[in-house]
Amino acid sequence: MKDLALHIMDIAQNSITAGAKTIRVEVEEDTAANVFLIRVEDDGCGMSPREVEKATDPYYTSRTTRKVGLGIPLFRQHAEQAGGYLQIRSSRGKGTAVEAMFRHDHIDRQELGDMGGVVTLLMGGNPEIRFCYRHVRDKKEFLIDTREIGEAIEGVPLSEPGVIRYVREMIREQLKEIQAI
Numbered sequence: 001m002k003d004l005a006l007h008i009m010d011i012a013q014n015s016i017t018a019g020a021k022t023i024r025v026e027v028e029e030d031t032a033a034n035v036f037l038i039r040v041e042d043d044g045c046g047m048s049p050r051e052v053e054k055a056t057d058p059y060y061t062s063r064t065t066r067k068v069g070l071g072i073p074l075f076r077q078h079a080e081q082a083g084g085y086l087q088i089r090s091s092r093g094k095g096t097a098v099e100a101m102f103r104h105d106h107i108d109r110q111e112l113g114d115m116g117g118v119v120t121l122l123m124g125g126n127p128e129i130r131f132c133y134r135h136v137r138d139k140k141e142f143l144i145d146t147r148e149i150g151e152a153i154e155g156v157p158l159s160e161p162g163v164i165r166y167v168r169e170m171i172r173e174q175l176k177e178i179q180a181i
Contacts, residue, residue: 001074003113004038010071011040011098012122012131018044018096022130025119027112029104029137029180036084036104041097047090055088075100082109112181116171119144120164127158133171140178144171 001007008025015023020042028037047055058073075098076086083103090096102109119133123146132145146158149167156163175181 001071001078001110003111004078005113005115005118007071007075007078007100007110008038008040008115009118009122011075012042012118014071015040015042015044015096016122016126016129018042018046020044020095020129022132023122024132025134027115027135027180029135031104031138034104036082036102036109038100038102039097041095043095046092046094046096047088048092052088052090056086072098078102078108078110082106115175115181116168119171120168123149123167124159124164135175135178135180137178137180142171142174142178142180144174 001010012023012025022043024039024041026037026039026041028035028039030037055072056076058070072086072088079086079100079102083106084101086098086100088096088098115133115135119131122129123131127146130145130147132143134141134143136142144167149163150158153160153163158164172181
């Protein structure tokens with residue numbers, strides 16, 4: 001995957017497959033501490049300890065359509081190449097949290113990518129799921145929550161193209177404002 005936003009998309013897709021009703025994505029950048037942290041949490045079906053252990057194995061997947069699952073192993077590899085780590089916490093029936101840390105200034109850390117596009121694609125394609133995206137850079141914060149958007153647009157579907165365009169641009173503008181892009 002060419003950027004971190006695509007890794008986030010992959011993890012969120014796993015959450016959707018796991019039956020999540022709420023997915024929270026957090027990106028925290030602390031340039032003084034040289035930390036770039038990504039957290040994706042859901043309230044899906046969760047995994048057993050054995051499944052968590054195997055999740056970073058590229059030759060393990062819970063899918064029946066193919067024999068490999070490269071998303072999480074690649075995410076872990078990219079984090080480790082950039083001086084970081086990947087952790088998975090999960091409980092059956094409660095959900096899963098995936099956290100990846102990168103050294104912020106590491107030459108091998110991938111760019112964040114198009115978070116506006118990723119978040120709006122997830123929102124528009126899954127309007128029944130609550131998505132929360134929080135991005136903090138050096139104590140400047142941006143937060144978007146589909147529940148709040150839904151209340152503000154009063155019955156207009158989140159999948160409406162005009163809503164999607166507006167939200168995508170709002171995310172991009174806010175990320176520029178907090179100097180995250």
